[in-house]
Amino acid sequence: MMLIRTICPNRRPLLSMILNLHSSSYSSCAEIQAERTIRDGPRHDWTRDEIKSIYDSPLLDLLFHGAQVHRHAHNFREVQQCTLLSIKTGGCSEDCSYCPQSSRYNTGLKAQKLMNKEAVLEAAQKAKEAGSTRFCMGAAWRDTIGRKTNFNQILEYVKEIREMGMEVCCTLGMLEKQQALELKKAGLTAYNHNLDTSREYYPNIITTRSYDERLETLAYVREAGINVCSGGIIGLGEAEEDRVGLLHTLATLPAHPESVPINALVSVKGTPLEDQKPVEIWEMIRMIGTARIVMPKAMVRLSAGRVRFSMPEQTLCFLAGANSIFTGEKLLTTPNNDFDADQQMFKVLGLLPKAPSFSDDDFEAENCAKAVSSSG
Numbered sequence: 001m002m003l004i005r006t007i008c009p010n011r012r013p014l015l016s017m018i019l020n021l022h023s024s025s026y027s028s029c030a031e032i033q034a035e036r037t038i039r040d041g042p043r044h045d046w047t048r049d050e051i052k053s054i055y056d057s058p059l060l061d062l063l064f065h066g067a068q069v070h071r072h073a074h075n076f077r078e079v080q081q082c083t084l085l086s087i088k089t090g091g092c093s094e095d096c097s098y099c100p101q102s103s104r105y106n107t108g109l110k111a112q113k114l115m116n117k118e119a120v121l122e123a124a125q126k127a128k129e130a131g132s133t134r135f136c137m138g139a140a141w142r143d144t145i146g147r148k149t150n151f152n153q154i155l156e157y158v159k160e161i162r163e164m165g166m167e168v169c170c171t172l173g174m175l176e177k178q179q180a181l182e183l184k185k186a187g188l189t190a191y192n193h194n195l196d197t198s199r200e201y202y203p204n205i206i207t208t209r210s211y212d213e214r215l216e217t218l219a220y221v222r223e224a225g226i227n228v229c230s231g232g233i234i235g236l237g238e239a240e241e242d243r244v245g246l247l248h249t250l251a252t253l254p255a256h257p258e259s260v261p262i263n264a265l266v267s268v269k270g271t272p273l274e275d276q277k278p279v280e281i282w283e284m285i286r287m288i289g290t291a292r293i294v295m296p297k298a299m300v301r302l303s304a305g306r307v308r309f310s311m312p313e314q315t316l317c318f319l320a321g322a323n324s325i326f327t328g329e330k331l332l333t334t335p336n337n338d339f340d341a342d343q344q345m346f347k348v349l350g351l352l353p354k355a356p357s358f359s360d361d362d363f364e365a366e367n368c369a370k371a372v373s374s375s376g
């Protein structure tokens with residue numbers, strides 16, 4: 001008899017029937033939950049068991065049903081192209097074990113000051129001309145507190161890039177409520193702040209800021225009306241249970257993140273995780289397919305580590321539900337896919353670059369301006 005890898009929690013009362021009936025009873029949890037997602041829309045009350053059962057579904061079934069949810073919630077041909085630029089590199093006080101930008105590790109990376117306006121705008125223009133619709137600026141900081149001059153400079157960059165007709169995203173470390181409001185007023189589309197891994201595994205990776213501090217920043221971003229970009233990294237030495245835990249935290253937030261980057265660790269010499277075994281494509285597909293089913297409307301981004309995957313491997317990720325990528329030579333400080341290879345991949349797969357989206361921006365910016373002035 002064909003084996004089911006797990007019995008879906010929603011099917012447990014029917015266990016005896018499952019064991020006795022015809023082949024349609026061999027439905028995987030991926031199938032059951034994907035059908036439910038398509039029928040009822042996004043949910044925020046996922047249990048960890050439910051997500052684990054989707055994650056543990058037979059891979060081809062997970063891939064197939066991830067694809068079904070993807071096609072229901074999105075134009076399956078559209079893939080968002082984002083360019084990520086490190087506008088302030090290295091010298092970070094945090095101890096994220098995977099990061100070459102931490103000042104605690106000897107990775108040979110030279111700390112640099114905040115890039116000037118001309119250089120940032122030139123990079124944004126270049127990204128736009130190459131087809132990118134979202135420009136993300138990353139700064140290696142714990143937070144932006146006490147960095148008023150730099151923060152004001154970044155607000156300028158946000159305004160100008162937004163005026164170029166691009167979506168703008170920042171990743172600057174932890175934010176305070178007022179800073180989130182100011183970024184919104186400047187026109188920021190999204191703020192990236194990854195949870196990295198599960199709450200349980202997190203202390204093995206970072207000790208200098210807590211999981212709750214990360215969630216607090218996400219709450220400020222959400223309250224300010226900025227889209228939330230938050231995901232994690234696999235290949236940090238975590239268990240599958242931790243991958244499920246990460247997805248569970250994201251999928252049970254009061255509103256799902258609009259973007260969920262799924263990163264595969266790019267291990268860098270000199271960091272504590274330099275010897276980690278590279279993530280396999282099957283692990284990425286499992287993460288992407290599960291993320292797609294539990295957060296159907298999110299842009300699921302195939303992020304760091306994509307450079308290691310061949311075009312057919314990336315194809316499986318798109319099929320499972322990924323619909324966003326980073327383009328450009330580098331991802332902060334690590335190598336990224338070649339521009340021409342990405343163009344070729346879009347052509348071969350019939351993918352279309354997703355246009356920027358500014359829905360409700362005017363309304364939200366107006367409300368936000370009021371909130372900024374009333375909060376002093």
Ligand code: SF4
Nearest residue numbers: 092094096099102140
């Ligand atoms: S991931 Fe960000 S916060 Fe952590 S060390 Fe690197 S730059 Fe600093």
